[in-house]
Amino acid sequence: MKMPAGLDIARLYDAHAQPLFAFLLNFTRAEADTRDLLQEIFVKLAREPQLLAGVREERAFLIRLAHNAAIDLMRRRGTREKTRENFAAEIISPFAPTSDPDEKVFREELAIALGELPEEQRAVVHLKLWSELTFEEIAAALDISPNTAASRYRYGLDKLRARLRPLYEEMKKAE
């Protein structure tokens, strides 16, 4: 099918779909929801290509779209508390499977610990650790100040370390 000249959806997908997928999966903890949200984002861009006009940081802009779409989904589904309970019950991990038994246990625990973080901290921790964004970029993506992004990251990381400390110490000794 011949497309009008303009937005190259395939290029956008190839450049950004993987990090958006990881971010959304960490947020929703449900593969079906992640797929729906990802499709919603790309369909929205196809329908409204002007959204990207003048955008300098595509990644940050797309993460913002993804974050807003995920929050909208949560609101549609019910209260955030209910969703958080669902997160705790879910076993879908945002991490890749591994054959190393120690790493496997660590990833499972880390996935649970991440799921227990408040969503605003989880989003910042994810973007800092696995999308390698700066606090300025995270602030732009989530529409918060860089200081807020930094403090959310610090709180989130402290909670993760406290939660994973026994396992982490044990693994350090083994190394």
Add this chain to the structure above:
Amino acid sequence: MNDDMEQFERRLCRQSLREIPKAWRAEILTAARETQAAHYASRMAHRSFLSTFKNQLSTFFWPHPQAWAGLAPVETVKSAPPSPEAMAELKKQQRMFAELVGASVAPDADRRKIFLPRPRSERTEILTA
């Protein structure tokens, strides 16, 4: 930041994330392209409708552009008010005509407006006045 925290952060960073399912690419891009095509088609249809409407209006109001163009100067002359010189010349010719037929020309204010619709009997009266 202490070393322990940095080590913990580095360990977290090393954890690789799940990869997006390969099949999603085709599915999502197809959905996006269908939307893109539908949006494009809708825009084209809207433009086409406006263009057709405009053409039909032109056809309706402008069946013979050359004829309309030819009539334009006539309309301009018709609608333009007569100049004082032309009015004076017209009055002079009316007086000469009245002298020739042996009748006096009535002043403008007293003259009947013969083009107003009225009963046929009154028209006869005007002609014989």
